[in-house]
Amino acid sequence: METEAPSYGHPIITRGCSELRRVRQEFDTFPTSKEPHVVRMRYDRLRSIGGRIQNVAGDLATQGERFHSLLSWHDPRASALFVTFCLVTAMCCM
Numbered sequence: 001m002e003t004e005a006p007s008y009g010h011p012i013i014t015r016g017c018s019e020l021r022r023v024r025q026e027f028d029t030f031p032t033s034k035e036p037h038v039v040r041m042r043y044d045r046l047r048s049i050g051g052r053i054q055n056v057a058g059d060l061a062t063q064g065e066r067f068h069s070l071l072s073w074h075d076p077r078a079s080a081l082f083v084t085f086c087l088v089t090a091m092c093c094m
Contacts, residue, residue, distance in 0.1 A: 025042065032039055073079045 028034060071079060071083065073082070
C-alpha cells in the first residue's frame with residue numbers, strides 16, 4: 001500500500017530524477033514498501049558512504065597520532081628543542 005508524502009504547505013521543487021528519487025526515499029514508510037532490490041541498493045550505497053567516512057576518520061587519526069608523537073618525545077628537552085627549531089624555521093621561511 002503506497003502512501004503519499006505529507007504536505008507541509010509548500011510545494012516540493014525537484015531539479016531532476018535524482019532529487020525526486022531522494023524525496024521518495026525520504027518519505028518511504030516503515031517498514032518499507034519498496035522492492036528488495038531497491039532496499040539492497042540503498043543499503044549498499046549507505047554502506048559505501050560509511051566505509052569512506054571511516055577511512056577518512058582513520059587517516060585523520062593516524063595524522064593526529066603522528067603529530068602528537070612528534071611533540072611528545074620521552075626527553076622533554078628534546079621536545080622543547082624540536083618545537084623551538086620548528087618555530088624558528090617557520091619564521092625564517094616566511
